[in-house]
Amino acid sequence: MRLFSIALLGSFAAALPASAGTRLMVAIARCQVEVTRELLEAGADVNATDERGAPISRWLASAGSGCTDANALEVARLLDQHGAKFDRSTGKSGPSLLVNLAPRRMPRTLVFLASKGAGDPTEALRAIASRDDLESVRVLLEAGASPTAGAALGSALMDAALAGRTGSIAEMMKHVTDKQSPKVLAACEAARRSGNGPVVEAFTDAGVAPRASPTPAKSTYQPRGLTVEESKLLARLLGDVPTSCRFIQECGDVVLIDCNSAADGPAYYIDRRAAKLLATCGGACMRGCTGCPPPTWTCELRTPRTP
Numbered sequence: 001m002r003l004f005s006i007a008l009l010g011s012f013a014a015a016l017p018a019s020a021g022t023r024l025m026v027a028i029a030r031c032q033v034e035v036t037r038e039l040l041e042a043g044a045d046v047n048a049t050d051e052r053g054a055p056i057s058r059w060l061a062s063a064g065s066g067c068t069d070a071n072a073l074e075v076a077r078l079l080d081q082h083g084a085k086f087d088r089s090t091g092k093s094g095p096s097l098l099v100n101l102a103p104r105r106m107p108r109t110l111v112f113l114a115s116k117g118a119g120d121p122t123e124a125l126r127a128i129a130s131r132d133d134l135e136s137v138r139v140l141l142e143a144g145a146s147p148t149a150g151a152a153l154g155s156a157l158m159d160a161a162l163a164g165r166t167g168s169i170a171e172m173m174k175h176v177t178d179k180q181s182p183k184v185l186a187a188c189e190a191a192r193r194s195g196n197g198p199v200v201e202a203f204t205d206a207g208v209a210p211r212a213s214p215t216p217a218k219s220t221y222q223p224r225g226l227t228v229e230e231s232k233l234l235a236r237l238l239g240d241v242p243t244s245c246r247f248i249q250e251c252g253d254v255v256l257i258d259c260n261s262a263a264d265g266p267a268y269y270i271d272r273r274a275a276k277l278l279a280t281c282g283g284a285c286m287r288g289c290t291g292c293p294p295p296t297w298t299c300e301l302r303t304p305r306t307p
Helices: 001-005 022-028 033-041 069-082 097-104 107-115 123-129 135-142 156-163 166-173 182-193 195-203 228-239 282-289
Strands: 220-225 247-253 252-260 267-271 278-283
Touching: 001 022, 001 123, 022 069, 022 195, 022 282, 033 069, 033 252, 069 123, 097 107, 107 123, 123 135, 123 156, 135 166, 156 166, 156 182, 166 228, 182 195, 228 278
Parallel strands: none
Antiparallel strands: 220 247, 247 252, 252 267, 267 278
16 A cells, blocks of 8 residues: 555656655645655655755645645644744745645644744735635634735735625734724725625624715816926926826826826826825835825825726
8 A cells, every 4th residue: 555655646746846756745745644654754855845945845735636634734743743844934935835725725734834934824814815714714813914914905804805705804803903093994995985885894893983985075087198397297206207197187286197007007196286296006006005095185086096
């Protein structure tokens, strides 16, 4: 049986990078408990690396087929007993083992690996926040994951709100101290704007008091090219003016200028009277923008939408 089990590894090993196609690596990937045990007891290097320089332990459960939470956990324990280094700082290329494993619905294994420092629980939570896997969300939160960490629009709480995961929101809010923090209110507001009543209710049940929606102020909405004065102001504030920039909307003294934000370009909120850049938003927010739109913008936003 032992020889037959190890022989089964051959076909999968052929699909792996040549330098990483060891029998132990394949056994780890397939969650093969007995084969892993035999190879480790025979002296296989538990901290061998693949061609990217990442520990082979990071391949745990990566083959998918045949891996259950129970046998993945047993393989992880065997690796730990033989001195595996799960620390994220070891072999920094690629995502951590905790992030790799989070979407595979293996909460017991996640708990064990989190206790061994196999990655950042917050990163793992963000990887599954929009999924229907409440048990894994719960164990990552208990392991110290932060629901509100990240950019303004890039938190696990926001992802769960946009995906309509009411159960996950209820669990996350148990781990949020400030129920009225800007990120909590932003996630609640995103749910309200999308018309998802149950999600808004999950926030209010958790103690969130949604901000009252003000009556939108009147604004000018007529997309057009920039005037000479607007081009000069933008150049003064930014140093240059991208050719794609267009005037989108104004709200009092504040104007919204869009520079291909639908792709990866920015959108700028500028106080025309004070000649001041108030916020950079749009597609550029993938790099972590905050305060979009600025508090001075009290008008209803029109297309193109900005975060």
